[in-house]
Amino acid sequence: MLVEMVNDGENMKCDEMKELVTLYAGGELMPEEVTLVDSHIASCKPCREEVEEYRVIAKKLSALKEEPVSDDLWDDMWSGIKEGISREKKVIQFDMILKYAAMLLLGLGVGFIGYIFNRGQDSEIGATAEQVTAKKMPFAESIVARKLFLPNEVCPVDNKLGVAVSNVSQSDLARLNIPGGGIQIKGILEGSVAQNILGLQPNDIVVKFDEKAIKDLDGFRKIVDEINKTGKLNMTLTVVRDGKVTNINVSGDFEGLDK
């Protein structure tokens, strides 16, 4: 390593200098390294010239920092940004057909699922996928067969929404640039509220409900409890899907959820 060099500069060989000469002009060297270089180049012309070359390079590069441009560029840029912000604010409206179709599926799907999974019980976050399967009614085998996506690990499950969820790993959070955290949909049941009403898909990462950041499972549970209690849906979900951030606007009532 650079700082382990014991020799004083004069006795140093030129190739030992290689790593120091690039950093000398830029000021990244430790004081003792600067001294080493100074004493070496005092008696070594080639290295002195190389140091000078890097000094010139640094100066030329710094000239690229900015160029003269007209103010129109900044105005233009702000317009683009403003437009992007408006888009973020706008809700994506379900059109009427989709809403009615959702209501229809709701009547069919939720009542069905409500019967299968609830049987008068509260939502069971903490149950494993196997336990969910174990509780099924005789004709629920068809549900298992129709499962859109089966989680491959033990995940908390919400029966009323029909999702299995998990926290998002740190590396994924960093890679997808969602520092605030989120909840990943690991499993989703066909015909479920999560699929048809909320429009969620497997591997979606839910980062916000109505501007409230979802950092972890607790945050998710609170929101889910709220939905389950009121039966009213009027919210915007912000999800990261295939690396892109999308907003889903959901509205309407759903009956039969708590039956």
Add this chain to the structure above:
Amino acid sequence: MPEQDEVQLIEQAQNGSEEAFKQLVLRYQRRVYWIAYNILNDYDYAQDIGQEAFIRAYRSLKSFSKNKSFYTWLYRIVVNLCIDYLRSKSDVKLLQVERMQIISEGNPLDNADATESLELIKKAVRKLPVKYRTVLTLRDIQGFSAEEIGEILDCSSATIRWRIHKARQMFRNIWTRKKIEAEHDE
């Protein structure tokens, strides 16, 4: 440490104030643009990506901790966008059309040599692999400290130091070669 007024701006923007966000944009859009331009060497892409960086920042603003450094967070967004963009281009050369540097004042002929030499430098920068180009941009072109660069790129200072060293070494080799080629063309 961020200045108080910036913390306030961020807070207001987080609460939905577009005017507050605009102030942040005005404060940082130049740097954002030129960082993007230096890495991509294209004025249009620099503008697109610069815009996108701010839009993404707006999107993630609520989860930004206002006592952290806004500009290193913002610059990280723009650098990552540039890197993602270049990776998506893979082997295809970026920017086929050479753009003339816009000189607003002075006799163009006087500046011809300067323009040419500047273009040569830009060409040499463009030849660097992305991770070296990024570090060279941030350190030698934009003048950020090694610590700031470490925060922006989320790398250790040892890694940054090594990259600066390799980037400059590589740049020197490429630039020297280009100068020789240019002389032969004359």
